[in-house]
Amino acid sequence: MAEAATGAVRVEKVRGRSALTRCFARYPLKLIAPSKVGPASCDAVWLYALTYGGGIVSGDTISCTASVGDGCTAAITTQASTKVYKAVGSKCSEQLLEARVGEDALLAVIPDPVTCFSTARYHQKQVFQVSANSNLVVVDWFTSGRYECGEKWDFSFYKSVNHIFLGDHPLFIDSVLLEQGSNWSLAEQMQEYNVIAMVVLLGPKLKSMQELMQAEVRKLMSGQLRPPTSGGSLYTMRSQPPPRPQRPPLIASCSPFGRTGTGMVARVAAVSTELVYSFLRHHLAALEPFLGASPYAAS
Amino acid sequence: MLMESDSPVSKKSRLVNSVDCAMEEAPSNAVGVNQSLHWTQWQVLDSILPTGGFAHSYGLEAAMQSRMVNNQEDLRSFVIQVLENTGSLLLPFVYCASKSPDTAAWVKLDQLLEATLTNEVGRKASTSQGSALLRVAASVFIEIQALQDLRRTFLGSKNVSFHHAPIFGLICGLVGFDSETVQRAYMFVTMRDVFSAATRLNLIGPLAASVLQHQVAADAERMVQKWRDRDVSEASQTAPLLDALQGCHAYMFSRLFCS
Numbered sequence: 001m002a003e004a005a006t007g008a009v010r011v012e013k014v015r016g017r018s019a020l021t022r023c024f025a026r027y028p029l030k031l032i033a034p035s036k037v038g039p040a041s042c043d044a045v046w047l048y049a050l051t052y053g054g055g056i057v058s059g060d061t062i063s064c065t066a067s068v069g070d071g072c073t074a075a076i077t078t079q080a081s082t083k084v085y086k087a088v089g090s091k092c093s094e095q096l097l098e099a100r101v102g103e104d105a106l107l108a109v110i111p112d113p114v115t116c117f118s119t120a121r122y123h124q125k126q127v128f129q130v131s132a133n134s135n136l137v138v139v140d141w142f143t144s145g146r147y148e149c150g151e152k153w154d155f156s157f158y159k160s161v162n163h164i165f166l167g168d169h170p171l172f173i174d175s176v177l178l179e180q181g182s183n184w185s186l187a188e189q190m191q192e193y194n195v196i197a198m199v200v201l202l203g204p205k206l207k208s209m210q211e212l213m214q215a216e217v218r219k220l221m222s223g224q225l226r227p228p229t230s231g232g233s234l235y236t237m238r239s240q241p242p243p244r245p246q247r248p249p250l251i252a253s254c255s256p257f258g259r260t261g262t263g264m265v266a267r268v269a270a271v272s273t274e275l276v277y278s279f280l281r282h283h284l285a286a287l288e289p290f291l292g293a294s295p296y297a298a299s
Numbered sequence: 300m301l302m303e304s305d306s307p308v309s310k311k312s313r314l315v316n317s318v319d320c321a322m323e324e325a326p327s328n329a330v331g332v333n334q335s336l337h338w339t340q341w342q343v344l345d346s347i348l349p350t351g352g353f354a355h356s357y358g359l360e361a362a363m364q365s366r367m368v369n370n371q372e373d374l375r376s377f378v379i380q381v382l383e384n385t386g387s388l389l390l391p392f393v394y395c396a397s398k399s400p401d402t403a404a405w406v407k408l409d410q411l412l413e414a415t416l417t418n419e420v421g422r423k424a425s426t427s428q429g430s431a432l433l434r435v436a437a438s439v440f441i442e443i444q445a446l447q448d449l450r451r452t453f454l455g456s457k458n459v460s461f462h463h464a465p466i467f468g469l470i471c472g473l474v475g476f477d478s479e480t481v482q483r484a485y486m487f488v489t490m491r492d493v494f495s496a497a498t499r500l501n502l503i504g505p506l507a508a509s510v511l512q513h514q515v516a517a518d519a520e521r522m523v524q525k526w527r528d529r530d531v532s533e534a535s536q537t538a539p540l541l542d543a544l545q546g547c548h549a550y551m552f553s554r555l556f557c558s
C-alpha cells in the first residue's frame with residue numbers, strides 16, 4: 001500500500017505534546033490540520049480528510065496510513081458526508097485506512113456518513129493495530145443515498161470492513177456487505193430505515209463512556225420493545241385490518257467484545273441522518289476532555 | 300414435524316441408492332459402510348438431537364417485539380434475510396472446518412469467529428449451541444476418536460469458545476458428509492430452528508410453517524450455491540438491520556428465547 005498511498009499521517013510527542021510530524025496527501029485526498037479546534041490546553045491533533053469534489057468518483061482509490069505515537073491523541077474527521085458517485089461500469093470507489101495506535105494513545109475516527117448514489121459501488125477497509133492499553137473510537141456509517149430526493153438503497157454494492165488487531169490476535173473482525181440482490185432488493189430489506197451506523201469504543205480511557213452508553217441504550221430500547229398484543233395474533237378474528245404498527249425510529253444495541261471485554265460496539269439503524277447525529281453527539285460528548293471539542297457538535 | 304418432512308426425501312435417496320448399487324454392483328462392503336453412515340448423518344441433522352438449537356430464535360423474538368415482523372409475509376422476508384446472512388457470514392466457517400478437520404486449523408477458525416461475532420447475543424448463542432453439539436456428538440458417536448480428543452484437549456480451555464459453525468462443519472465432515480452437503484445442512488438446521496421459533500411464538504401455525512419452509516427451500520438452495528466454498532476472509536454480514544435488532548434481545552422485559 002505504501003507506494004500507492006494517497007495520504008500518510010504521523011502524530012508523535014514533541015516537547016511533551018501531540019504534534020503532527022508527517023502529513024502527506026495527494027489527489028484525490030486533501031488533509032487539513034487546523035490548530036484551533038479545541039482550547040490550547042488540550043493535547044489533541046485534529047485532521048480533516050477532504051476529497052476534491054466532495055466525494056469519490058468511480059475507480060478512485062484513497063488510501064491512507066496513520067500512526068498515533070505513544071501517549072498521543074488524534075482525531076480524524078470530515079467536513080460533510082462522503083459522496084460516492086455513480087459507478088462507471090463495474091469500477092469501485094475505494095477508501096483504505098491503516099492505522100497504528102500506540103501505548104496509552106487515543107485515536108478517534110469520527111467521520112460524517114458515506115452516501116452512495118444510485119448504481120454506486122463502494123469498498124472501504126480500515127485496519128487498526130492496537131496495544132493492550134490503546135484507546136480507539138471508530139464511527140463507521142452510511143446512508144441509503146440521497147433519500148430526501150427519493151434515492152433510497154439504490155446503490156449497487158457497498159462493503160465496509162473494520163479489523164482491529166492486538167499484535168497478531170484478531171480482536172474485532174467486522175465486515176458489512178450490501179449488494180443489490182436479483183430477487184430481493186435492499187430497499188425491501190431495509191424497510192423505512194435510511195441509516196446504518198456502528199460505534200466502536202476500545203480501551204481503558206473509554207471504560208466509563210462504554211458503561212454509560214450501554215446503560216442508556218438499554219433504557220432507550222427496553223421501553224420500545226414489547227410482546228405483540230393479542231390483536232396481532234394470527235388467530236384473532238378481525239373486522240378491519242389493524243393499523244400498521246409503529247416501529248422504533250432508531251434501533252440501537254451495544255455489545256462488549258474482546259476476551260476481557262475491553263471493547264464495546266454499538267450498532268444503530270435509524271430512519272434519518274439527524275437521529276444518528278444526535279445519538280452520536282450525545283454519546284460521544286464525553287470525548288471532549290480528550291479531544292478539546294465535542295464530536296459532531298457542529299453537524 | 301421436522302422428522303416427518305424429512306422422511307420422504309430420505310426414503311427417496313435410499314431407493315435411488317439401492318438402484319444405483321444394483322446397477323453398478325458395488326462391493327457390498329462399501330455399501331454397508333455408506334448405509335451405516337446414513338444413520339449417523341441423519342441423527343446429526345435431526346431436531347431431536349439435544350443441542351439446544353430450539354432455545355434460539357435467531358433474532359425473531361426481538362424482531363417481533365420491535366414490530367419488524369408482524370405476519371407470515373414478514374416472516375418469509377425475515378427467514379430469507381437470516382439465511383442470506385448465515386450463508387455470507389457463517390458458511391465460510393462451516394466449509395473451512397469441514398474441509399480441514401485438524402485441531403490447529405479449528406482453533407484458528409474458532410478464534411476468528413469469536414472476533415467476527417461482535418453481537419453479544421449472537422455470539423453467546425453460537426458458543427452455547429456449539430459446545431452443546433460437541434458434547435452430544437462426543438457422547439453419542441463414541442467411535443469417532445477425533446471428537447473425544449478434541450473435547451478432552453480443550454475442555455475448560457480459555458483460548459477456544461466452541462462456536463457452532465466450525466464445530467458443525469468439523470463434526471459433519473467427520474461423519475462423512477461431503478463439503479457441499481455440510482453447507483446445505485447448516486442452512487437447513489438454521490431454517491428449521493427459525494421456523495420452530497416462529498411456531499412457538501405463535502406467529503404461524505405448524506402446518507403453515509411447513510408449507511413456508513418448503514417454499515423457502517428454493518431460496519435457501521440459491522444461497523447455498525451463491526455462498527458455498529468461500530474462504531473465511533470473505534465472511535461478511537449482510538443484514539445490519541437485523542444485527543442491530545438481535546442485539547436488543549437482552550433488553551426485552553419478557554422473552555421466551557435465549558437469542
